[in-house]
Every structure is written in structure tokens, then in C-alpha cells.
Amino acid sequence: MNKISVKNYPMVNPTPVVILGAEVEGKPNFTTIGAFGVVCLEPIFYISVKSTHHITKGIKESGFFSINLPSVDMVQKTDYCGMVSGKSVDKASLFTTFYDEHGNAPLIKEAPMNYLCKVVQNTTICGFDVFFGEILSTLTGEDYLTENKPDPLKIDPLLLMGYQYYSLGSAVGGIFKEGLSLKNNQPTSINDEINPHLNS
Ligand SMILES: Cc1cc2nc3c(=O)[nH]c(=O)nc-3n(C[C@H](O)[C@H](O)[C@H](O)COP(=O)(O)O)c2cc1C
Numbered sequence: 001m002n003k004i005s006v007k008n009y010p011m012v013n014p015t016p017v018v019i020l021g022a023e024v025e026g027k028p029n030f031t032t033i034g035a036f037g038v039v040c041l042e043p044i045f046y047i048s049v050k051s052t053h054h055i056t057k058g059i060k061e062s063g064f065f066s067i068n069l070p071s072v073d074m075v076q077k078t079d080y081c082g083m084v085s086g087k088s089v090d091k092a093s094l095f096t097t098f099y100d101e102h103g104n105a106p107l108i109k110e111a112p113m114n115y116l117c118k119v120v121q122n123t124t125i126c127g128f129d130v131f132f133g134e135i136l137s138t139l140t141g142e143d144y145l146t147e148n149k150p151d152p153l154k155i156d157p158l159l160l161m162g163y164q165y166y167s168l169g170s171a172v173g174g175i176f177k178e179g180l181s182l183k184n185n186q187p188t189s190i191n192d193e194i195n196p197h198l199n200s
Helices: 054-062 072-081 180-184 188-194
Strands: 018-024 027-033 036-038 044-050 064-069 097-100 103-108 113-125 128-140 159-161 164-166
Touching (some): 027 103, 054 064, 064 128, 103 113
Antiparallel strands (some): 018 027, 044 128
């Protein structure tokens, strides 16, 4: 198939959409973001938020934020939290809010997974504040575990790609398992290129 060139728009990765929480001027606020992810093997997330957002002020003030992973059935509230600002609307009243002893950021009880993060580094780019947050607490409910591990299909995360929300679908293979038959048939130098983590 021939390749065709399409618009240079960065929202191409399917990514879990998350509800970011922070205390702003002494009140909880929640904001939907798609610019969120993993940066290294240490427990650190990055988030990228517009500098003018209400939540950004709170993260700068407190040095903490929460990541709340909504399930597919929270799509309406998640979308809403990305449409209105905490400057004029109390978005916290949509949820049951709680706090963790390790830091000052509100968390959402209804979300299947919650992470409390402490800002360890930040930078700015093109009108956005990018915060790197160390995960201090990871919380879930028993209903979302299988053999004591968070089960993606039970969590049923809300995914974002382009301009649509999606659900996860089904598992199609195991990490570092599906490539094994190829790896075992390759010379060592090619194995190193396939996955340096396996060899370290
Ligand atoms: C699906 C979705 C993803 C979004 N992702 C981001 C994002 O990654 N960064 C950002 O700054 N704003 C993002 N927004 C926009 C903010 O959520 C929105 O402007 C919000 O009203 C800001 O609220 P606040 O002023 O209370 O912080 C997103 C909105 C939606 C609906």
C-alpha cells in the first residue's frame, strides 16, 4: 500500500484520557487531559497542561497533582471536565472526593485507579506547563484486581485517539512473550536491538 501524507497533529497515540486533580485556592478542581504518560522506568508520569488553565495554578501552588483513571462509563463527566473551567464551575461536586496522607491533591473515589503525584521537575513549551510527577500512592479497589494485579479489562479505561473516545477491546498477547519465537531465531546483535531491557 502507498503511504499518503496527513496533517501533523500530535494526538495520534491511543492514550488513556485521565482526570487531573489539584487543590486550587483551597478548593479541589478536576480537569481532563490527554497529554499524560510514562517517561522512564522510575515511577514518574508527565502531564502537559495549558498555562492559563485553572488547574495549572493549583499544581504550581501546591506541588501536587492526582491522576484519576476514569472507566468508559464515566465518559460524560470526563468530557464535561474538559469543557468547563474551575474558574467558574465547581467540577468537584460531580464526584466523591478523597485525600491521601502523602500529599495535598484531591482524588476521585469513582475512578477505578488513582495516583497521587509530587512535582519533581517542570518546564514550559508553547504555552503549556509540563510537570513531571513522582508517584507517591497508587490506589484501586478489589473489584479491579485479578490475582492481586490491576486488570485492564476490569478497569475498562477510556481511551482517546484523534477526536474520539474508545474502549480497550481485548488482550492480544503478552509483553516480552509474543516476540520470543522471533528473538530465539535471531543472532545476538539483533536481539539487543529488539529489546535492550531484556538483556540488562
Ligand atoms: C478529551 C480532552 C483532552 C484534553 N486534554 C488536555 C491536555 O492534555 N492538556 C490541556 O491543557 N488541556 C486539555 N484539555 C482541555 C481542558 O480539559 C479544558 O480546557 C478544561 O476546561 C480546563 O479546566 P480548568 O480551567 O478547570 O483547569 C482536554 C479536554 C478534553 C475534552
